[in-house]
Amino acid sequence: xxxxxxxxxxxxxxxxxxxxxxxxxxxxxxxxxxxxxxxxxxxxxxxxxxxxxxxxxxxxxxxxxxxxxxxxxxxxxxxxxxxxxxxxxxxxxxxxxxxxxxxxxxxxxxxxxxxxxxxxxxxxxxxxxxxxxxxxxxxxxxxxxxxxxxxxxxxxxxxxxxxxxxxxxxxxxxxxxxxxxxxxxxxxxxxxxxxxxxxxxxxxxxxxxxxxxxxxxxxxxxxxxxxxxxxxxxxxxxxxxxxxxxxxxxxxxxxxxxxxxxxxxxxxxxxxxxxxxx
Numbered sequence: 001x002x003x004x005x006x007x008x009x010x011x012x013x014x015x016x017x018x019x020x021x022x023x024x025x026x027x028x029x030x031x032x033x034x035x036x037x038x039x040x041x042x043x044x045x046x047x048x049x050x051x052x053x054x055x056x057x058x059x060x061x062x063x064x065x066x067x068x069x070x071x072x073x074x075x076x077x078x079x080x081x082x083x084x085x086x087x088x089x090x091x092x093x094x095x096x097x098x099x100x101x102x103x104x105x106x107x108x109x110x111x112x113x114x115x116x117x118x119x120x121x122x123x124x125x126x127x128x129x130x131x132x133x134x135x136x137x138x139x140x141x142x143x144x145x146x147x148x149x150x151x152x153x154x155x156x157x158x159x160x161x162x163x164x165x166x167x168x169x170x171x172x173x174x175x176x177x178x179x180x181x182x183x184x185x186x187x188x189x190x191x192x193x194x195x196x197x198x199x200x201x202x203x204x205x206x207x208x209x210x211x212x213x214x215x216x217x218x219x220x221x222x223x224x225x226x227x228x229x230x231x232x233x234x235x236x237x238x239x240x241x242x243x244x245x246x247x248x249x250x251x252x253x254x255x256x257x258x259x260x261x262x263x264x265x266x267x268x269x270x271x272x273x274x275x276x277x278x
Contacts, residue, residue: 015246066180126267157233177217
């Protein structure tokens with residue numbers, strides 16, 4: 001069952017990246033706040049039925065993620081995607097699976113086998129093939145932002161999976177994640193709203209981001225309740241290949257050949273899937 005939800009999360013996540021790239025021209029703060037605008041409504045919908053463990057110290061420690069770290073990295077990722085091609089940045093998220101596996105193994109007791117090591121090597125080789133001849137791009141800040149975000153999201157996935165074992169309320173966790181990013185980015189979004197030019201195109205892009213973000217988050221969290229976090233995140237990283245193909249075909253990001261893009265992204269995906277067997 002976890003595999004189905006992970007695949008659905010991968011599809012939604014790839015669409016979220018495409019919409020984020022299409023939102024260039026909208027201030028990144030506005031994009032981030034709009035992306036999580038359903039947070040207050042989701043929290044109001046669940047707060048009467050979910051008994052949050054406010055008396056637990058570990059819960060207060062976890063809240064630093066949805067109300068501090070996640071809002072920052074969501075905004076930072078949008079900022080980076082507005083300034084660099086999604087086909088160049090998205091494969092870096094293969095590294096998040098490595099971080100999920102490491103955190104899950106070191107702190108939460110999940111085991112790493114020979115397949116995990118092979119998966120890590122495949123991811124590294126895939127990224128090397130993708131960035132060969134384009135290393136000059138690393139003189140810009142966007143790849144470094146995305147690298148930091150990938151490592152954080154990998155750690156965050158392992159932490160959320162552990163939290164769900166203690167507090168198995170998918171919508172309750174999702175409400176906190178959405179509420180945190182909305183509230184923390186709203187002040188900056190309000191500041192930048194006067195600089196935005198509204199159009200039907202931008203409204204549709206923002207609506208697409210909202211739907212895709214809800215889908216990927218809910219499907220991921222439900223997947224965590226059925227299977228190990230590293231498995232779910234690994235399959236979800238098929239979005240690397242989906243995003244690369246969609247970006248090449250529909251966004252015309254073609255500064256490299258499609259076979260090379262497919263081969264390198266495919267190695268990243270294969271490495272991520274191998275991690276599921278570790």
